[in-house]
Amino acid sequence: xxxxxxxxxxxxxxxxxxxxxxxxxxxxxxxxxxxxxxxxxxxxxxxxxxxxxxxxxxxxxxxxxxxxxxxxxxxxxxxxxxxxxxxxxxxxxxxxxxxxx
Amino acid sequence: xxxxxxxxxxxxxxxxxxxxxxxxxxxxxxxxxxxxxxxxxxxxxxxxxxxxxxxxxxxxxxxxxxxxxxxxxxxxxxxxxxxxxxxxxxxxxxxxxxxxxxxxxxxxxxxxxxxxxxxxxxxxxxxxxxxxxxxxxxxxxxxxxxxxxxxxxxxxxxxxxxxxxxxxxxxxxxxxxxxxxxxxxxxxxxxxxxxxxxxxxxxxxxxxxxxxxxxxxxxxxxxxxxxxxxxxxxxxxxxxxxxxxxxxxxxxxxxxxxxxxxxxxxxxxxxxxxxxxxxxxxxxxxxxxxxxxxxxxxxxxxxxxxx
Numbered sequence: 001x002x003x004x005x006x007x008x009x010x011x012x013x014x015x016x017x018x019x020x021x022x023x024x025x026x027x028x029x030x031x032x033x034x035x036x037x038x039x040x041x042x043x044x045x046x047x048x049x050x051x052x053x054x055x056x057x058x059x060x061x062x063x064x065x066x067x068x069x070x071x072x073x074x075x076x077x078x079x080x081x082x083x084x085x086x087x088x089x090x091x092x093x094x095x096x097x098x099x100x101x
Numbered sequence: 102x103x104x105x106x107x108x109x110x111x112x113x114x115x116x117x118x119x120x121x122x123x124x125x126x127x128x129x130x131x132x133x134x135x136x137x138x139x140x141x142x143x144x145x146x147x148x149x150x151x152x153x154x155x156x157x158x159x160x161x162x163x164x165x166x167x168x169x170x171x172x173x174x175x176x177x178x179x180x181x182x183x184x185x186x187x188x189x190x191x192x193x194x195x196x197x198x199x200x201x202x203x204x205x206x207x208x209x210x211x212x213x214x215x216x217x218x219x220x221x222x223x224x225x226x227x228x229x230x231x232x233x234x235x236x237x238x239x240x241x242x243x244x245x246x247x248x249x250x251x252x253x254x255x256x257x258x259x260x261x262x263x264x265x266x267x268x269x270x271x272x273x274x275x276x277x278x279x280x281x282x283x284x285x286x287x288x289x290x291x292x293x294x295x296x297x298x299x300x301x302x303x304x305x306x307x308x309x310x311x312x313x314x315x316x317x318x319x320x321x322x323x324x325x326x327x328x329x330x331x332x333x334x335x336x337x338x339x340x341x342x343x344x345x346x347x348x349x350x351x352x353x354x355x356x357x358x359x360x361x362x363x364x365x366x367x368x369x370x371x372x373x374x375x376x377x378x379x380x381x382x383x384x385x386x387x388x389x390x391x392x393x394x395x396x397x398x399x400x401x402x403x404x405x406x407x408x
Contacts, residue, residue, distance in 0.1 A: 021314065033301075033302075033314065035301075035302050035314040035315065035316040035319075036313040036314050036315065037283050037287070037313065037314070037315040037316060037319055038316035038318075038319055039316065039318060039319045039322065039332070039336065040336060040340075040381045041336055041339045041340050041343070041381045042381055045299075045301045045302070045316075047298075047299035047301065048299075054299050054300075054301055056301075058339055058343070060343040060381075060382070060402065060405050060406075061339075061342060061343050061346070061405055061406050062402075062406050063342075063406075065335070065339060081406075084399075084402055085384065085398060085399070085402075088383075088384040088387070089384050091383075091384075092383060092384065095283055095286050095287060096283075097282050097283050097319065097322075097323075
C-alpha cells in the first residue's frame with residue numbers, strides 16, 4: 001500500500017479544517033463523532049443515547065470505555081462495526097497531543 | 102461496599118455506592134429505597150444546611166443533595182456546619198435517570214458507582230474546618246468519578262485570546278489560547294467558543310467561520326495536571342488491552358514478533374510497542390499486520406474486539 005504523502009495528508013487535514021468534521025454520522029437519534037482535537041487511543045463519542053446518554057467507544061476494541069459498564073444496543077454496535085475502518089482512517093486526521101506513531 | 106480511611110484523628114466511611122439521579126420523581130424513589138435500607142430521611146436537612154446549618158437535626162440522618170451543588174466552596178461550608186453524625190447522600194446528575202427510574206431498588210442494590218453515602222462518625226466531630234477538610238478529601242475523590250472531562254460552559258475572549266472553561270465537576274479555568282499544547286498545531290485562530298450540548302467537546306469558531314470540535318477531556322488534561330495523570334493511566338490501560346489481544350492472536354498462530362515484523366514490514370520495535378500498549382496502531386499498520394497474519398483487517402479487528 002502506498003502511504004499518503006505529506007502533501008496529501010496536509011490537504012486532507014486542510015479540508016477538515018475548512019469546516020468538515022473528522023467524522024460525524026447520525027444513526028437515528030444517536031450522533032457518532034470524532035473530535036478534531038483529541039487524545040488517543042483512537043475513539044469516537046456517542047451522544048443522544050436512550051435517556052440522553054453519551055459514551056466513548058474505543059475504535060480498536062469497540063468497547064465502551066466511558067461510562068464503564070454501559071452496553072450499547074445491538075443496532076448501534078452493528079453500525080459501529082460497519083464503520084470501524086472508516087473511523088480508524090478518519091482518526092489519522094485528528095490532531096492529538098499524545099500520538100506515538 | 103464499605104471503604105474506611107483515616108484522616109488525621111477523624112475517620113469516615115463511604116458506606117456504599119449506588120446510582121445518581123436528577124429528577125425529583127426519581128429522587129423520591131431513591132429516598133424511598135434508602136428508607137428501606139433503614140438509613141432514615143430528613144427532608145429539611147438539605148435546606149437547613151444551605152442556610153448555614155440552622156435547624157439541622159442531630160442524630161443519624163440522610164441528606165439527599167446534588168453533588169454538583171455541594172462541590173463548591175459554599176456547599177462544603179454548609180455541609181461542614183451540619184451535625185457530624187449526618188450521613189450525606191449525594192446525588193449526582195447523570196444520564197442514567199431513566200434506568201434508575203425503572204428500578205431504583207435494584208440500582209441501589211447493585212452497588213453501582215454513581216451514588217454515594219458518606220457517613221461522618223463521631224470521631225469526625227470537631228471543628229467545622231476539620232470536617233470541611235474531611236469532606237473535601239472525599240469530594241475530590243467523588244468528583245473524579247463524575248464528569249471532570251465534560252465542559253458545562255465555554256467562551257472565548259478574542260481580545261486577550263483567553264479560553265474560559267467550566268467543567269462538569271465545577272472546575273473553572275481560564276487559559277491563554279497560545280498556552281494550550283495543541284494550539285500551535287492548529288491552522289486557525291479561534292474567535293468564539295461554546296460548549297457542545299452533550300459537553301463532550303468545545304466548539305471553536307475560527308476567524309474564517311470554520312468550526313472545530315476540541316475534546317473536553319483533552320482540554321481538561323491541558324489545564325489540570327491531576328486529570329491528565331488520571332486520563333493517562335486510563336488510556337494506557339486501554340492500549341494494553343488491545344495490545345494484549347493482538348499478541349494473543351499472533352501467538353495463537355504460532356508466529357513470533359520477528360516473523361510478523363518480517364512479513365509485514367512493520368518494525369519489530371513498533372510491533373512490540375503496540376502489543377505492550379505503548380503505541381496506537383494506525384489503520385495502515387493494521388492492514389500490514391493483518392496481511393502478515395493471513396487475514397483481512399475486519400478479521401483482525403474482530404479478534405481485538407471485546408465480543
